Amino acid sequence: MEHAVNNAHPDHQSDMLFDSQDKHGLYKTVFNRRDVRGQFKPEPIPDEVLSRVLYAAHHAPSVGFMQPWNFMVIRDNDKKQQVHDLFDVAHNEAAEMFPEEKRETYRSLKLEGIMESPLNICITCDRDSAGPTVIGRTHIKTMDQYSSVCAVQNLWLAARAEGLGVGWVSILDQRKLQELLGIPRKIIPIAYLCIGYVDHFYNKPELESAGWLPRQPLSELVHFDSWQNTRTPEQDSLIAQINKDRDFPEQF
Template sequence: MTDRAAAIQGDDTLTEADRQGLYRVLLSRRDVRGQFLPDPIPDEVLARVLTAAHYAPSVGFMQPWSFILVRSPEVRGRIRQAFAKANDEAAEMFEGEARATYRSLKLEGILESPINICVTCDRDRVGPVVLGRTHIPTMDLYSTVCAVENLWLAARAEGLGLGWVSIISEPALKDILGLPERVVPVAYLCLGRVSHFFAQPELESKGWRKRLPLADLVTLDRWEGERDEALGAELAKAQARAEGGAPM
């Protein structure tokens, strides 16, 4: 392996506007289900979003991801049927009021969005021994999730909504999309223009779950370790700004 000096970035200083813009995208990202518009996504916009996904970090620079663009009404119809079956099964796992609330939720936009994207992980892309995956073999899956997050944030920056459909049988999804055994469907996403973005995550506004206090989740040195009280106070203030839409 040759020893080459790596080029460095020129002006790597982000402006205050850059910084606040990034936080705005992060904090206004939503899981979109019911607000999709049928407008097609221009190829140049889709290319930017997919490029952002491709530039995600990956352990060992393995880049295990691929992106299947699902436009066919027939294929999306089969995906929607697989979702409906899994969704009925999932509803039965809850009881009482939780089951009723679950059934009231819209949890996908498979047919309403103009395009679906399946983000996959090829677990054999770079062979059996991968730098950084020698002791934690699931690092390729985690790397692929980084690509999903990049795609999601870029979509929000472009004014696009994105929804992650996770209530679906993995074998059914693999069969419909013709995935080989070594390839894992990490995320099935619905992407498109939307009529609006909600101020809060829908599951929070509908009472399914509340956002946890960040200060309760940060400890020192070990699980259930001590908490840094001064940092905890800053975490609480930062979360309050995030919740209130104030600049970070």
């Protein structure tokens, strides 16, 4: 019988543990991550900082270890302006999709920082990077795209730890963006990101502060064993703890 490979050297096991300071830093990064749109500063990102952030993205989990992502770094202002033009078209189209009473609020929101940020990054998904049959993608065919989204989150958190702001621009025609950036048809643009140093981070997400939507209570989003089933006393204890910890993010 084959045994699983253990590639962890025993001398390094202590380095794999997180002490209280490590955990505090992790939670601080998570709870202080923001979608940045309008606070970008023009100063460039040093290569050594951008390299670390990209390495963090490249070490995201991926189904079947297929690593389907690519990272397109965009600094050219003409190219950025062309992307911004795509955004303007999609933004105007989107405004008409909302109820009339919300359109004015929607139009007043700052929803991108394409030109203000010193660079943009487009993260893609190459669905054929590991061949036609991939461990873990045999039944859920979109797992490769979800893997690329994990790379987005890794990049976002690493950037926040480096003092960089990131904004995800999703109000874009995906096919037109693909054509503009010369991305092959088989490769999917997953996220178009604005990234750079900022003059400040908001205490809360902008859409929450603007009253667009409230943050949903975590206790209402947790289910046990089946959808919205009746909870047992043992399960209620977790919900009680979640409610008790509702201010946990505010500690960071």
